[in-house]
Amino acid sequence: MRVRSVDVTLRVYRRMVTPIRPCRREVSTLEGDMSSASPSTAPVTSPGRASFHLPGLDGLRAIAVVLVIVYHAAPALAPGGFIGVDIFFVISGFLITTLLLREHSATGRIGLGRFWLRRARRLLPALALVVGTAAALAPLISEDILVGLRSQVLGAATFAYNWVALATGNGYFDSTTPELLRNLWSLSVEEQFYLLWPLLLLALLLVRRPWVRVGVLAAATTAGMIWMWVLTALGTDVTRVYYGTDSHSFGLLIGATLATALIAQARRPLPLLSRVREFGAGWRRDLIGMLALAIIAVAVWGLRETGFATFRWGLPAVSILTAVLVWSAIGGGAWSRVLDMAPLRYLGARSYGLYLWHWPLLVLLIAAFPEQASTGEPTPLLAIIAITLTLVLAALSYRLVETPIRRLGFIGYLRALTARILRLPQPRLVLAGVVAVAALATGVAVSGLVHAPSQGSAQQLIEEGAQSLKATAYPGPIAPKPTDASDGLAEGTQISAIGDSVMLAAAPALQEEFPGIAVDAAVSRNMGAGLELAQEQAAAGQLRSVVVVGLGTNATISSAQLDRLAGIVGPNRHLVLVNAYAPRPWVAGVNQTLSSYVAGHPRVGLSDWASAIEPAAGDLLASDRIHPGSRGGALYAQTLHGALETLAKAERPPEAPSYLRTPTPAPAPHR
Template identity: 80%
Template structure:
């Protein structure tokens, strides 16, 4: 800040020059923050340097937004660390999108109003100084630690780092088939998808905004932005209705950028109604209890969404996320009014967390993945135990605070090269600077060496994928063909493999070698990601073609819920002349408990239907017998899968006796 010869106070700390007439002006001390802190990523502060006519101070605080960032990042962290507490906590990302779109657009519009132009180079440089330091630190640390903890963490890590480096993580993940809601793949840098969406927006949006500013009528610009927002929401709805993959819908910049656009629309609307657009961040009207009430209602509705929306529900993508974005923009509008509600959101703890939300967001997910891989017994269902979650949150807070204090903030203020020079100067103040410098260089070199070697020698497949492919390979010997149901029953007997049709998902596929060993001649038809709906169609086709055998084993609970109507349809297809065995599920997925409850209730009401209790059998030994995803069995796990089925068939044969049931011949499995 300086005072020129005309007595005008000028802020020269950023691209935007704000001039406010100050009669008899005296020199003003430089403020600690400049306008670049306004930029709208997850870590942006809401305090900006300004000298509005109504204030003699050189600092103007935009209230409430740090509090909203804090709420958003807390939702995301709780969703990942303790999903039962916030099953819809992923909507925190959409809140970030709205806040970012609002703040970035406000910054650009203020600059244009004050200078008549937008300096794109300066804007993108500030973006780089804001985002890259913490990003490089997190990616480098995670990449260095992954090889020391578990080889599965390295699978696909090269493409993840490529996506992080190019800010195209969302599209790289889609190209490689990785999904945000897929809990079976320990994808170390998965949370960077949202940062990529924001950065793609930041790259394109200033150019589009310059074109939009050619339109002289401000409210026409607002209308066009609102139309673009509605088009984005409609595109998400269309993709969902068309049955597109939910990860494609969630990751796509085209289908998930409407939150950024609706924030931009609010900024444009505030500029349109302001008499002096350059003062758009000042209170445009007096605080009112009505505005506070609207904000409280909007936050209450978001709380309902946190409990009501589910990651796999089509309602989430048809209307849930668009509604959350609308509620978030209402929250922003209410928060900046400066009323009682703004002061609540502006409390010191929330401001502290909000200012560091970028680092918190970056660190929490890699730390969770690393800790779960290091201590699998602390995550028996995929979600971390309360103790592990608390450890992850504590480490996240410590690292985010240190990163903000010693890396992010200094580089944002000084720039890259001045920061390195200042760091070098600080090191030389230590009693033994050469030893300190050598130690830092050695640690950095070792970390870089471990990380690079992990990337170079990373396996192409995880342990689960290897087991699945081994199972698929074992089935390539060919389909043995149909065997007609037999009319008599030997209650003491047991079906051999030639009488069994097994239809399942990737769990059964991984267990296929053990099933073939235990039941020679068994017909296994299993596929990755198959659910009950797809399985019913396949069983219907086999029955119509006469390929369905006397005993039908179905294991299709891993990938989706199962209803009683589906089970009734299954029993109708199998018919009274065959035996039906249902295999329950074991996986770190939220619907598994409901699936197993449905299967248990159905079997209890149908004595001629057997239940192979895979979940109870594997649970005590899951850490030893399953792959790192805690879903797919290895060779010993497959043997347990076959032994559990053997016991079920034996018990079913002893308890059954209708005259139309098929005969059973005893066959002891090879592993028994």
């Protein structure tokens, strides 16, 4: 039985380089990317275009796209669901390389023109439909969505979305404005691979020995992983590491390496790999595949979007495990049949459309119903609506646009569509209606792109805060001194404030509430940078009697960092910590850390911004649900006022520094 299993597996490998008859059902074809399955009933015109079934791959695509959608719609259920993109990368690299090698084996050449035309037919129709629909709806819902949309459309049209986003400063993991087409970054990485890889593969095929080719690809893959690790270790911005084709294409290369190795083993087996294949035959192969999927499931819960571990070893490990999954899935065993179940095959066949539609729909729905996403994440109801619309639109796109164009070509599709309309009872009326709707949608989209604002509401608030600070020159060193104010509060001239963009947006209100306050706030600042700034101000004698620190929006905060901050502030000053309110996964932990620290340090105060803003977040914050407007800034300042008042009342002489202005009670008369 073991010998028979090995023979069956070997035949699967050999099918990858031998043209066979097409399968008469909806199957995975060698068309790559997150699109995949297509009916293979069309006539086969060349060996390179012959369709055949590789079992299990549609199921893997279904798993990948579900992970990505859940990560965006309900991140608490799959905090590491972004790894679904890396699963797609490996599958795409495997399928595209198999397609090209199969064509080369059958014809002795690779038809680059035909290959790129097939890619265009597969990718462009659905992409144009999604981009056009999203661009037409955005102006009707929110101006904030239009910010940066011109560059996003440019990136989509040039297959360079990832690099355009990096050039314009759009981050993947944090942004002050919603980015309508952000999910297209990964499609651009794949598109760049499709353009370049056939040329590089032709050069690689000049190497006569198949296993040398495998070695070259394995070395290139390893270099890509090391490059991501190096960039992360150097402190490169995580968006640069994540978006970069140079730093995030190793998954595609892993898939290419797997395809090249399987084909090389089918032609010229190596004894060692023959034993590996024999060990992986039958139930062992299925068990290995299930184990790989189980480890990936752990990664979905264990990896975090901004964690160093994710970029140093997490994503490479997931890519390698996905290669094991692909190897197991195409074996034709029980595990392959599980992955080939009808629901998984259905989702996998439409995974390209599902991936394209889900993110723009989420952004549009959150903008249209902000009360359903007060924390920046959609409520369960809104998530269900978005997923339902995604399923419907992806199915319609697949049936009415993608599949017909892939079969008939662009011109053939237009002819068939026109012929179908002309067969309707009132063809002229229908045709006029279609043209009118298309023209109206195009006009709205173009108008939105032309008149798109350069800044979103959050960025405008940040800029106003920065201008307010520029108008007030930063004072020189001011020594702590007592005052005679009666309310027991520190005056603005006695307060140093260090913060991030939230404090920057609230700066005008802080200056009005505390005249003379020294505010040093900056976009994307975290506690690490804030500690260095506090140390510099203390050394320069610029740190005043009360130090207010609000730095929880952009990264986690540890008790050790707070201890260091308290050491910089010293025993002769008071420290007030401002907690955070933002739709980011670490904020709850930040606020818990701050609360615990304040509870254990009586001379440290807490400005509870999160509790103050939560009931009115929809009215007082910008559309990003992070940065306060004018009324929100006033609440920010009032909350700080209350924290200082509480801290002042808690002090008793002689421990109280003089700036708290708690009067010393007069001694009782001697009797």
